[in-house]
């Protein structure tokens with residue numbers, strides 16, 4: 001006798017943050033959790049990113065994993081996690097009161113974490129009368145597979161530069177539209193290198209306004225009773 005198939009999986013509605021498209025998802029199952037755990041154990045950042053993308057592709061209907069933005073993935077994964085593992089997550093925070101440093105275990109609700117889309121910058125940067133750069137939110141796939149970005153990790157200036165490169169969409173000229181992805185990367189790097197610092201600043205402003213998952217947490221230190229306010233942001237803060 002063949003074992004029966006379990007098919008009572010519930011589905012939940014979800015909206016893709018970057019596009020506003022409504023779809024639905026199911027919680028991840030043991031086979032998918034295994035993929036995530038194996039990736040987490042390997043401690044390989046690119047592998048973890050890939051596993052998250054694969055699980056999202058399996059569980060969320062109608063998504064193209066190559067098109068999801070960084071904050072789409074963070075948001076969708078958190079939604080999946082909340083219905084698969086639990087609606088709360090326990091995080092450790094060191095008390096910010098000087099000389100205390102006590103580690104507090106804080107339980108946070110994760111299903112109500114949202115992507116703040118309010119402070120987004122204009123994605124069209126006019127360089128001159130007949131030259132405009134159009135920017136897009138980098139895809140999670142591009143960011144997670146970018147070898148340079150992965151290697152340098154915490155170097156702020158380099159990360160910013162890479163993020164600008166990954167945000168370039170098109171260059172609108174007077175009577176021509178060039179797609180950056182279709183040009184050799186060396187040419188793109190040279191083009192960006194020839195911008196004035198003021199022009200580059202406008203690109204940086206856009207990159208710095210890319211939405212991210214954010215949640216403000218207040219907790220009272222169990223040791224010294226100091227009231228702490230912390231903001232958790234981005235992938236690492238939520239999943240580690």
Ligand SMILES: [Zn+2]
Nearest residue numbers: 095100221224
């Ligand atoms: Zn304390």
